[in-house]
Amino acid sequence: DAGVIQSPRHEVTEMGQEVTLRCKPISGHNSLFWYRQTMMRGLELLIYFNNNVPIDDSGMPEDRFSAKMPNASFSTLKIQPSEPRDSAVYFCASSFQGSNEQYFGPGTRLTVT
Amino acid sequence: KQEVTQIPAALSVPEGENLVLNCSFTDSAIYNLQWFRQDPGKGLTSLLLIQSSQREQTSGRLNASLDKSSGRSTLYIAASQPGDSATYLCAVRNDYKLSFGAGTTVTVRA
Numbered sequence: 001d002a003g004v005i006q007s008p009r010h011e012v013t014e015m016g017q018e019v020t021l022r023c024k025p026i027s028g029h030n031s032l033f034w035y036r037q038t039m040m041r042g043l044e045l046l047i048y049f050n051n052n053v054p055i056d057d058s059g060m061p062e063d064r065f066s067a068k069m070p071n072a073s074f075s076t077l078k079i080q081p082s083e084p085r086d087s088a089v090y091f092c093a094s095s096f097q098g099s100n101e102q103y104f105g106p107g108t109r110l111t112v113t
Numbered sequence: 114k115q116e117v118t119q120i121p122a123a124l125s126v127p128e129g130e131n132l133v134l135n136c137s138f139t140d141s142a143i144y145n146l147q148w149f150r151q152d153p154g155k156g157l158t159s160l161l162l163i164q165s166s167q168r169e170q171t172s173g174r175l176n177a178s179l180d181k182s183s184g185r186s187t188l189y190i191a192a193s194q195p196g197d198s199a200t201y202l203c204a205v206r207n208d209y210k211l212s213f214g215a216g217t218t219v220t221v222r223a
Contacts, residue, residue: 048210109154
């Protein structure tokens with residue numbers, strides 16, 4: 001199994017630009033999570049999907065952030081417009097409902113200048 | 114809201130010494146607790162998962178204990194090696210939510 005796949009691994013963009021992060025969960029997993037990791041706040045849950053439906057988006061910082069899961073094998077996290085304070089590592093994780101264990105992708109390191 | 118604390122924040126030991134990493138949490142109504150390892154610039158690797166009904170879990174040189182009533186978990190790493198140098202994160206699950214501690218950064222000196 002290839003594990004959770006994220007792209008790009010690194011993204012550098014200028015303030016005001018749109019950024020799209022991508023995630024492919026492990027095949028057969030029906031739960032998907034987006035996290036953000038910063039030095040100041042550690043790892044925080046942004047949004048949780050179950051069976052492609054957003055269940056909890058209370059961690060999404062503001063309206064500039066949006067996430068979609070059009071099918072069981074793909075999800076995107078979009079920031080528009082991006083700001084320097086969005087610089088962080090964004091992780092995607094997936095799990096099989098009832099299995100409990102979450103498997104993390106390698107992360108996307110985002111730098112907004 | 115679940116609060117997870119890890120002590121110490123950093124630890125440096127000589128090779129061969131046993132490591133003891135501590136994790137505490139405020140809400141004992143957990144489903145499970147997971148220990149992760151994170152290498153610099155890398156993702157998270159799951160080390161051990163302890164279900165709420167379990168007291169401990171072992172994998173090779175790693176042993177994790179859980180005392181749900183007191184809100185504590187301890188990760189023991191026996192006979193540490195330089196390759197064990199990394200940040201270790203504790204995460205507690207309530208329903209679907211994982212709440213993470215800030216981590217303990219471990220350095221094992223050769």
